[in-house]
Amino acid sequence: MKLQTRELLDKVKAAEEELEKINKDPWRLKFHLMPPVGWINDPNGLCQMNGIYHVFFQYSPLEAAGGIKFWGHYTSSDLLEWNYEGVTLVPDQEFDRDGIYSGSSFIENDQMHIFYTGNVKEEGDHDYVRKGRGAATIYVKYQENTVLISKAPVLRNEDYPEHYSCHIRDPKVWKEDNQYFMVLGGRTLDDEGRVLVYTSKDLKQWKLCNELKTKETFGYMWECPDLFEIDGQNLLSISPQGLIRENFRFQNIYQSGYFYLDGDFRSDYQLRDFEEWDYGFDFYAPQTFLDEKGRRIIIGWMGMSDSDLEYQNPTIENGWQHALTMLREISMKDGQIFQTPVKEYLELRDELIEVENKTKIRNLETFELEVKQGGIEDLEFIFSEGLVLKYNVQEELFSMEFINELGAGRTIRKVKIKSLKSLHMFVDTSSIELFLNDGEKVLTTRYYNSSTENTIQFVAGTAEINIWKMKNMTVNY
Template identity: 50%
Template sequence: MSTLTKVLERNIKVIEKNADLTEGRFRLGHHLMPPVGWLNDPNGLCWYKGRYHVFFQYAPFDVEGGLKFWGHYTSEDLVDWKYEGTALYPDSPYDCHGVYSGSALAESEKLHLFFTGNVKIDGDYDYINEGRETSTLHVESEDGIHFGDKEEIISFEKYPEEFTCHIRDPKVWKENDRYFMVLGGRLKGDKGAVLVYESENLKEWKFKHIITTPEAFGYMWECPDYFELDGKKFLSVSPQGLKREEFRFQNIYQSGYFQVKEDGSVDERDFREWDMGFDFYAPQTFTDNSGRRLLIGWMGMPDAEEEYTNKTIDEGWQHCLTVPRELRVKDGKIFQYPAKELERLRKEKTILDDEKSIVEVRIEVNEGFDLLIEDIAVTDRSFQISMGGQMLFKYENEIAEIGFSEIAGAGRNKRKAKVSELNNIRILADTSAVELYLNDGEIVFSTRYYPDCEDLQLKVKGGKFRGNLWNLRKMIFTK
């Protein structure tokens, strides 16, 4: 361990020492969050030696962002988590200005991490076409906790000339005894694209080709992910620069996927957003020991400070991750649903009686709740769910909408999605985060929110249904 690493490690431990993952009005009960400072992209998601590993972009010294490290959580069951500390430090010539996003590959008793090292050259540069060095780096571990020396496996100098300096976020997988990598990129001329590399040994990588759309679909594609599900291949990207519309691309940046055609191409007309809420970006998927493909996303949004504020800043931390979601394909769409293990958080159950036109039940927001409403038959003009007198969800004229008051939303107002029919809805609500799953995960809304009191009336009206409401115990977070 270098002297710089020791200094960084010591300083982080000092500021984390007094951090309590359960202290604070808006500290979360079943979402992963940083001990202190800032969290963004989920990284290195994997199952390795009997545990789930979730790494994340971490800026411990500044709640508004700043120098990036990798934080690290592990779990045996996706329910209770241990914070393992800082895994990667910006302590080499390749990543002195930030350990940026990447992925993990568990193989041959070793865990491999691949990530982007960020270096910004001092001077008068735009840091898009010049002034930035973003090499792809690699480290190994035999226990999933301690990592060896970093090595540069693709130098910034060897990327294709038609790209700007914005190339990052490697995702690596194995297929037919060979290794593949996708990197997100920005072509000169402001067109998003993905670079594809191939290797026989994880050390030497050969550039193969580019994946992009015929016409520009955003100027940059971040956080690519390439995977197979139910015999179909998908490319997930987070494009920047799409024009906002009423029912899609509603945030400043988006995250979604293409189904890859037989010839390996993608079409912008096939792009489908992962999540329609205010706070979702940079998702990553992985396969666990049971063969499930799980997804975790960042419940945040870059460059949105003028639109939304996060009240957790006053508590010394910012942002969280979504709950793990299991993916499945139906009718050409990917459906997302909370991993089955999360049902273990359920405590007392209240059966909702739909014989009345309006169903009301008091909830404890500071604990979180799991609401499942099934067999919905909309009888009035619209079907609504509200909390504390404020509309949380509305379905009307084949449009699903979430909405928040000025206080609860902290700048977040409304987001919409077109849904031909509403069969069921599940709401996972935490102290300051809520995820809504429509029709078994056909449509998902994820957002941060900040109730102005801890005891609220939940009201459901406008339809016949079967419903259950569970209070949730909080996850156990240990350090």
């Protein structure tokens, strides 16, 4: 028997009563958004409306190991103090009864329009790829922390092209040239990942406009599509599944990255030069939005689907799992994409620590470390005696390698970079985000120190090194 809205919300409320207990976990993060309780994955519905930032997220408050998905909701006016607004979308209809899956928000005339995928899994002997799964695209209006009664499907399985499987999801909507556009990620019956482009005049009636694909098969499924422009260049961001692992690329089970899209996405186009957003262990399903300052901001899920066979997340035992990344601003320089933490994080800087080369810094919990190279030299950092960060000039190789249980099964990630001019590292209680050369390459990982104190030892030649202790971000529950 399907649970009704009130029953579901009562279950969420009961689960969230464990928040005070869960917040005592020393691995809870200090300047990242996390699930209040239970599980978090994809960031959704990212936007800013009337000065307020909105971050929705796929949320399973009832099970830390993942279960039926709701949408949780955070808001902020300054990106440093956040309010948890509770559960916004509940899987309470026949077209979304098995989960509120990923989607986006579109702002027009002070009205937020939300689109998401309603997940349905039919009972019976199904593979849930070619049959047995419903994946409707749902449209709902949102206003003043209240979901209006207009929650309804605008596309169902029978509306999608016949050569596609049941796996079509994650709508991203925007307006251009007085038309509304939507991209959806998909998997064909021939197991090829693609993106479907739809257009509409009223946000309710949608017509297939184009199909975006590569000349050669590039994975079997493209999740979380996002199409946007940076300095006149269109980018198509996707999270492809099914790529073959390589030594320096595609090292995770699934990837997230972007194509440069040349031409017109509505007609003649070309996808070229796929680049990964992040080369670390824990980054997937990113989404971008344009804020009112004109910044293109990206947030990713600091986690990875189906990674439990390779590495673990011991916070499950403490009632929660995963987090979102820092907010990063995307920019383009000389035709290349860079990511840097939004400048608001600078306000979290606290005490500046005096640093000398070839020494060990102790008693750190959360901190920011910045390295500027005095010349092209090898670098090596040993973090909490279990993580080695190294740059080899001769091999033009940066590596992030766990050598003990600090990584909870994580091993090594490597990225090619011709010269390392700067390194910017943000260390939270159980996460690290590394920005090389002002965000030319980025590596994100979770880690699990048995102590709340971190140490860092380094050999950095003539590099200039600054370390700041970090203040906590405020989250009001």
